[in-house]
Amino acid sequence: MNKNYRQSQILKLIRGRSLHTQDELARALRGLSIPATQVTLSRDIRELGLVKTPAGYAQVSAETPAPGPDVAALAREILLDVRQARNLLVLKTPPANANALAAALDRADWPEVTGTIAGDDTVLVVAPDVKTAELLRARFARFLK
Numbered sequence: 001m002n003k004n005y006r007q008s009q010i011l012k013l014i015r016g017r018s019l020h021t022q023d024e025l026a027r028a029l030r031g032l033s034i035p036a037t038q039v040t041l042s043r044d045i046r047e048l049g050l051v052k053t054p055a056g057y058a059q060v061s062a063e064t065p066a067p068g069p070d071v072a073a074l075a076r077e078i079l080l081d082v083r084q085a086r087n088l089l090v091l092k093t094p095p096a097n098a099n100a101l102a103a104a105l106d107r108a109d110w111p112e113v114t115g116t117i118a119g120d121d122t123v124l125v126v127a128p129d130v131k132t133a134e135l136l137r138a139r140f141a142r143f144l145k
Helices: 005-016 022-031 038-049 073-077 098-108 130-141
Strands: 050-053 056-059 081-083 090-092 115-118 122-126
Touching: 005 022, 005 038, 022 038, 038 050, 050 098, 050 130, 073 081, 073 098, 081 115, 081 130, 098 122
Parallel strands: none
Antiparallel strands: 050 056, 081 090, 090 122, 115 122
16 A cells, blocks of 8 residues: 555545544544554654644644644643642643643743643643743643633
8 A cells, every 4th residue: 555545545534534543543544445553653643744633633734723722721621730840830631631732732832831741631841940830830720620
């Protein structure tokens, strides 16, 4: 199976329906008689510029803004806890929501956020210093349920 063909089918699939996991994507491809391993799918997802959103995988290009809600709207909905450890913040979310919150933070490009790392239910937010982390913690605390 040709890589370009497989990737074009992936794009058609994600545009036509909500696919939230690599397993769902692999099953949809198998339904089209296109085999793909997890490693191949990971590479395809990265090369195609796909991101996980609450609605499933979506393609983001430099010309189009990334999909998804803003940080405040999403944090009000899913943020469960915020803890500070020096210049780091740990944001807790329900399972499978951390990536969406980290992506929203990355899109927002807040100057006080140096970077984020997302797990399943935890986002690690890196601030440049302790003082900035304290300000961020207070900002996030306002969003808590």
